[in-house]
Amino acid sequence: TQLLEQSPQFLSIQEGENLTVYCNSSSVFSSLQWYRQEPGEGPVLLVTVVTGGEVKKLKRLTFQFGDARKDSSLHITAAQPGDTGLYLCAVWGFYNQGGKLIFGQGTELSVKP
Amino acid sequence: EAGVTQFPSHSVIEKGQTVTLRCDPISGHDNLYWYRRVMGKEIKFLLHFVKESKQDESGMPNNRFLAERTGGTYSTLKVQPAELEDSGVYFCASSTLGSYEQYFGPGTRLTVT
Incomplete structure (x- = not known):
């Protein structure tokens, strides 16, 4: 059983469309992170959300943490081909000045021109 | 500042052979982590070093895997x-x-073939 369930797993859209991807769990988290991974590269941190109901914006990307801190969404407005990539949500198991990340399976996004 | 580098980028070996992967972290970073993604699954934690000490190796699959960080x-x-x-x-x-x-x-x- 996965701790974080991401949906959809795959998404193919046309340039200019809007989209939302989801990261759900039955567990409560103190924070949640979103990463983007491009082919041949490692994941790159986009944002960390901490407070229930928090909304953060990064240009055309809007991230929201659920009120109960069990889920999160990523909304992209007017998607561009450069948004193509694998979007991952992750939570921390933090201990002793460090900690391991626990990832969802990811949403593979393809934006066609 | 150089990012995290890994070598090699690709390795193809036969079952039963030995392979050694290398990671050079960002200079000054005392925490070093290994993760693995197998096809169709999420990225999973393998282990965590703080300087040269293994902090958590709970994700290592079995004793065929050996990680070292000499000199931190x-x-x-x-x-x-x-x-x-x-x-x-x-x-x-x-x-x-x-x-x-x-x-x-x-x-x-x-x-591995």
Whole structure:
């Protein structure tokens, strides 16, 4: 059983469309992170959300943490081909000045021109 | 500032052979992590070093995997003998002590035939 369930797993859209991807769990988290991974590269941190109901914006990307801190969404407005990539949500198991990340399976996004 | 580097980028070996993966973290990062993504699954934690000490190796699949970080700088992950199920992408990440932000390398794609 996965701790974080991401949906959809795959998404193919046309340039200019809007989209939302989801990261759900039955567990409560103190924070949640979103990463983007491009082919041949490692994941790159986009944002960390901490407070229930928090909304953060990064240009055309809007991230929201659920009120109960069990889920999160990523909304992209007017998607561009450069948004193509694998979007991952992750939570921390933090201990002793460090900690391991626990990832969802990811949403593979393809934006066609 | 150089990012996290990993070598090799790709490795194809036969079942039963030995492979050693290398990770050079960002200079000054005392935390070093290894993760693995096998096909169709999420990225999973393998182990965590703080400087040269293993902090958490709960994700290591079995005793065919050996990780070292001599001198607290670069790290190696050796698989001996390799099995088919070891195929996947191995990521290394690093961070400063107490940080919630990990920086990932581009990964090593390991194929065991």
